[in-house]
Amino acid sequence: MTETLSTENGRTVLRMQRELRHPVEKVWRAITEPGQLSGWFPAAVELDLRLDGAVTFTFEDDPDAPVEEHGSGVIRAYEPPRLIEYTWGVEVLRWELVPSAEGCTLHLTATYDDRPGSASFTSGWTLCFDALDHVLGGSAVPEKDYAELHEHFVKVYGLDRGAVDDDGGIRFERQLVRPKELVWQLLAGAATATAGSTPPAGFVAKGIDPGTVTEAAEPERLTYTWSQGEVGWTLRDGNGGARLVLTQTGPAAAYLDAWRDLIEALAAELVTRDVKP
Structure with missing residues (x-):
């Protein structure tokens, strides 16, 4: 092949x-x-x-x-x-x-x-x-x-790489192999994401000092502030599992590798997880 x-x-x-x-x-x-x-x-x-x-x-x-x-x-x-x-x-x-x-x-x-x-x-x-x-x-x-x-x-194919926007923000779009409910569960852990709270640690890349959650709709959307902009997670049904879109506004190019590490660790964990009927 x-x-x-x-x-x-x-x-x-x-x-x-x-x-x-x-x-x-x-x-x-x-x-x-x-x-x-x-x-x-x-x-x-x-x-x-x-x-x-x-x-x-x-x-x-x-x-x-x-x-x-x-x-x-x-x-x-x-x-x-x-x-x-x-x-x-x-x-x-x-x-x-x-x-x-x-x-x-x-x-x-x-x-x-x-x-x-x-x-x-x-x-x-x-x-x-x-x-x-x-x-x-x-x-x-x-x-x-x-x-x-x-x-x-x-x-x-290099589909694990994010992109830097013209304005300095970054964006990842990543197909995952398990449903969005399981993805959210792994990211949130035992924490509950609610507006006004600090986002669960699984949603935060290394080096980012998060602000507060501005939108939370489990298991589809989480948005929170950081010092120079906003971080947004979106999960929807995709081909064979959840489709993840991650954005960070502001001067975010320096965080590209940290987000890639977080997303790829998540993807690797999902491969090992069975989906219960």
């Missing part, structure tokens, strides 16, 4: 490839026929296999929901048995098959806007490709842990 991440025409482009010991025609059926797609693709798919044909996606966790709540698309390129490209909402998925001496090489190009979600997408497709190989009759693949894969790709 190889993976690359780039930015092209203002959008994020993820490229992945997988060597398969199966002929092109066999793999083509597995990536275009609903009966075979159901064994490895992350959603149930129906495709009108022609140029400009419709594509619909339905998720098993809520099969009765309206199609528009799940996603739909259109086939933009169709050259059987080697190429199919279609949209999934605003995302574009391009699948290409190239014959090889031992079978074929599957190339996936995914184009989307959510760069911070790239580790989630790569991890998900990696597990899907393992399942695809199994559907095709390939050898058993050792089970990989999604959370560990996710954190690996965060580092590979």
